[in-house]
Amino acid sequence: MQTVDILREASNRIFENVKNLAGTEHAAGDFGIGAGGDISRNIDIVAEKTVLDYLKEINFECIVLGEECGRVELSDNPKGFIIMDAIDGSANAVRGIPFFCSSLAFATENKLSSITDGVITNLANGEMYWASKNKGSFFNDQQIRVRSNDPIYKIVGVNISGASDNLVKRVLPIFEKHEHLRHFGANALEMAFFARGLLDIFIDLREKIRIQDIAAGYLIVREAGGLLLDSDLNPLDADLSYDTRISFIAASNQKILDEIMSLIDQ
Missing domain, CATH: 3.30.540.10 (Fructose-1,6-Bisphosphatase, subunit A, domain 1)
Structure with missing residues (x-):
């Protein structure tokens, strides 16, 4: 087996x-x-x-x-x-x-x-x-596969549950510029939805995600052709320690990654 x-x-x-x-x-x-x-x-x-x-x-x-x-x-x-x-x-x-x-x-x-x-x-x-x-x-x-063409509605996933005031201020322009934002309360399943093309980008910059939350989604997103990056926009990787906490960005293509990151970093 x-x-x-x-x-x-x-x-x-x-x-x-x-x-x-x-x-x-x-x-x-x-x-x-x-x-x-x-x-x-x-x-x-x-x-x-x-x-x-x-x-x-x-x-x-x-x-x-x-x-x-x-x-x-x-x-x-x-x-x-x-x-x-x-x-x-x-x-x-x-x-x-x-x-x-x-x-x-x-x-x-x-x-x-x-x-x-x-x-x-x-x-x-x-x-x-x-x-x-x-x-x-x-x-x-x-x-x-992740979505490759322009969608009818651009769906942006953002997890800010328990986020700091500073992080909320950083991502606020995303809320101002996009009407269709989502967070459903289960990061792993949201990563799977992203890999299926149901979301165009999914962002969690809280430095709170545990390895258990992201491990299966990590491979599913990558094998579906998605970009999976850390908060410094480097390819995501981490050890499997219980002390490890990470941020990540899953993007369907470079265009939407650049668009969203320009809003966060402005």
């Missing part, structure tokens, strides 16, 4: 185990602060346990880097790292807002740039986005 198929099966099992849990009183709970720094909810715990149980069942030799569980070593001779955010968009999931996902990626080394496989599953409906290095990105079984 290919690694991407393992991630896809784990994602399918998450969907089956949480699809009737979201929005119910059993989705919440307070299980303390997870490894990623947020409060762990019951739906998070159920989803992570699903993945860990499956990886143990098939004896997949790896180190899991989970949003809630932290570092779990499943082998003394691991093949690499499973980078797991079993529920991205936990607040949406707990409230029953149908925009949350699972994000699973596999990396051979301690770097984003070593990711070889990634899967993001929309847990509201089971739709799956996936990619393997040098093999393209897919939505279910259809290959996808």
Whole structure:
């Protein structure tokens, strides 16, 4: 079984185990602060346990880097790292807002740039986005690319949740110049939407994003032909540490990147 198929099966099992849990009183709970720094909810715990149980069942030799569980070593001779955010968009999931996902990626080394496989599953409906290095990105079984032509409506994704006053001032010209701005509350799924061509650019400059949030999206965006840059406009890369926090810009082409960055930096 290919690694991407393992991630896809784990994602399918998450969907089956949480699809009737979201929005119910059993989705919440307070299980303390997870490894990623947020409060762990019951739906998070159920989803992570699903993945860990499956990886143990098939004896997949790896180190899991989970949003809630932290570092779990499943082998003394691991093949690499499973980078797991079993529920991205936990607040949406707990409230029953149908925009949350699972994000699973596999990396051979301690770097984003070593990711070889990634899967993001929309847990509201089971739709799956996936990619393997040098093999393209897919939505279910259809290959996808970022938008290459001018859209009828330009859609700009901007995450400013909990942003500093200074950052809000920097990005304010984007709000003034564009009518169609979006942030749905689950960065991984928004990156998947971008890779599918549903957004034209997606920006998060808060220096708050964890590796678990972006790992699968990193590969899916790149394999779909998107530009993926850090806040200095260099190719995005980072280590897989729990202390790592990043900013990123995913752009469909250089033209829209230049347009948006000229507004931010004016």
